Amino acid sequence: MNSDKCCCKQSADCGGSSQHVRTLTPDWGVSDFLGMIRVRLGCGRMSYGMEPGLYAMGSPTPESPVLATANYKLTVDVLRRELGDRDLWLLVLDTANVNVWCAAGKGLFGTAELTRQIEATRLAQHVTRRRVILPQLGAPGVAAHKVKSQTGFHVVYGPVRAKDIPEFLDNGQDATPEMRRVTFPLGERLALTPIELRQQFRAALILVLALGLTPVIWRGWDQGLWNHGLRGAMAGVACWLAGCLLGPALLPWLPGRAFWVKGAFLGAALAAGLALTGVVQGLLPGLGAMLWLGAGVSFLLMNFTGCSTFTSLSGVKREMKAIPAQIAAGTMGLVLWSTGWWL
Amino acid sequence: MRYLKNVVTLQLNESVCIGCGRCVEVCPHAVFHIHHRRAVIVDRDACMECGACARNCPVDAVSVIAGVGCVTGLLNRALGRKGDCCCTEDSCC
Numbered sequence: 001m002n003s004d005k006c007c008c009k010q011s012a013d014c015g016g017s018s019q020h021v022r023t024l025t026p027d028w029g030v031s032d033f034l035g036m037i038r039v040r041l042g043c044g045r046m047s048y049g050m051e052p053g054l055y056a057m058g059s060p061t062p063e064s065p066v067l068a069t070a071n072y073k074l075t076v077d078v079l080r081r082e083l084g085d086r087d088l089w090l091l092v093l094d095t096a097n098v099n100v101w102c103a104a105g106k107g108l109f110g111t112a113e114l115t116r117q118i119e120a121t122r123l124a125q126h127v128t129r130r131r132v133i134l135p136q137l138g139a140p141g142v143a144a145h146k147v148k149s150q151t152g153f154h155v156v157y158g159p160v161r162a163k164d165i166p167e168f169l170d171n172g173q174d175a176t177p178e179m180r181r182v183t184f185p186l187g188e189r190l191a192l193t194p195i196e197l198r199q200q201f202r203a204a205l206i207l208v209l210a211l212g213l214t215p216v217i218w219r220g221w222d223q224g225l226w227n228h229g230l231r232g233a234m235a236g237v238a239c240w241l242a243g244c245l246l247g248p249a250l251l252p253w254l255p256g257r258a259f260w261v262k263g264a265f266l267g268a269a270l271a272a273g274l275a276l277t278g279v280v281q282g283l284l285p286g287l288g289a290m291l292w293l294g295a296g297v298s299f300l301l302m303n304f305t306g307c308s309t310f311t312s313l314s315g316v317k318r319e320m321k322a323i324p325a326q327i328a329a330g331t332m333g334l335v336l337w338s339t340g341w342w343l
Numbered sequence: 344m345r346y347l348k349n350v351v352t353l354q355l356n357e358s359v360c361i362g363c364g365r366c367v368e369v370c371p372h373a374v375f376h377i378h379h380r381r382a383v384i385v386d387r388d389a390c391m392e393c394g395a396c397a398r399n400c401p402v403d404a405v406s407v408i409a410g411v412g413c414v415t416g417l418l419n420r421a422l423g424r425k426g427d428c429c430c431t432e433d434s435c436c
Contacts (some may be wrong), residue, residue, distance in 0.1 A: 075406055076426065079409070102411075104393075104395075105393070105409075105410075105411050108434070136368075136369060136395075137371065139393075139395035139399055140371050140393045140394045140395040140398060140409065141398070142367065142398065142399070143398050143399055144399050145365075145399070145401040151435075157368050159390060160371060163370035176370075177373065177403050180368070180370070180373070181371060181372065181373060182371035182372060184344060199415070251344065257345060257346055257347050257348070258347060274360075285415065290344070292421070299358060303414045303415055305412050305413065305414055306412065306413030306414060306415055306416065308369070309391070311391060311393055311408040312345055312346060312347075312350065312351050312391045312392040312412050313392045313408065313409070313411065313412040314350045314351050314352055314392060314411035314412075315346050315350045315412060316345040316413070316414060317412075317417070318347060319347075319348055322419060338394050
């Protein structure tokens with residue numbers, strides 16, 4: 001993908017304006033695709049990085065625009081793919097391999113790192129216009145006026161999404177209101193679900209094993225495992241899938257504004273569905289399923305606030321007041337569910 | 344999609360505002376507008392408390408308690424475990 005064309009090992013060794021600039025091309029290789037799949041599944045995300053510094057795309061001149069970004073490799077890969085054959089400079093900040101949005105929230109994509117890279121790469125020697133374009137989602141970490149006073153570089157906030165950058169550049173570096181708005185469409189929500197599924201896998205496995213094996217104590221292997229246990233395990237898997245996959249997918253259509261409310265509705269609906277299909281049998285276990293599935297899916301979907309692009313810290317803190325109720329409903333639900341084993 | 348009402352900590356001191364428009368530029372949810380050369384909050388409940396406006400306001404007219412609204416992160420902190428948020432968790436299979 002990128003050839004490390006460089007005049008020397010360290011920029012300090014070089015004189016003039018040609019120090020330590022590597023090149024990037026828009027094309028993706030097989031390893032880039034495999035890498036994307038791997039990190040989307042949550043594997044090795046924190047070590048999926050690129051060397052920070054100044055990169056050239058195409059054949060940039062001193063008049064070409066400078067775009068700053070994070071050194072998470074997937075971020076740079078998406079950016080170079082969207083930029084295509086344009087001639088420009090990419091200033092890759094050291095964000096500890098974290099994407100722009102998360103890094104800005106932690107201050108890694110921030111004023112200090114941006115000014116440091118502008119100076120370390122001697123950016124002013126490469127370009128005539130002291131102007132650097134930042135992704136808008138980097139703004140929580142960067143104070144544009146401080147960058148200006150410390151380096152002389154004027155910060156322009158570009159669009160939220162990399163795919164809008166070509167149009168932004170063609171429009172005289174002016175972002176439309178639509179380019180500035182964060183959305184959360186189905187595709188983006190689904191892209192985040194594999195990590196949710198993985199993060200809750202252990203808890204789900206414990207639940208499935210508990211619901212699958214405990215009935216053996218009262219009903220013996222035959223009835224306990226293959227009847228009650230199997231149905232419990234199915235309900236456990238359904239809880240996991242509903243909270244981590246179905247809930248995020250159906251998010252705009254679930255009733256309520258709070259994620260715990262949306263999850264409680266989905267869990268209760270799921271229990272009703274399991275009762276209709278005969279997976280849940282009897283009045284007390286049915287009520288129990290309504291309670292523990294409601295509580296379980298409610299908690300899992302509440303966790304999805306961390307992935308969403310429109311929830312606030314204050315709002316999430318308020319939502320977390322539902323946790324005691326979730327624990328109570330979950331416990332009561334499991335007790336009622338267990339009456340199917342011993343009553 | 345809309346989140347909870349009347350919950351965010353966003354504050355704007357309109358008398359200090361110089362109308363530079365940075366808050367309008369950086370806000371991902373169009374919370375601000377410029378009206379008569381001053382910023383105004385037009386959609387407060389859309390605020391996600393990312394803090395971009397406050398960070399980029401050259402006269403400190405905007406304030407907000409910013410942070411990542413992540414249940415996993417907040418729970419980890421409350422329970423004294425490491426891992427400030429799901430976005431930095433990395434337990435490979």
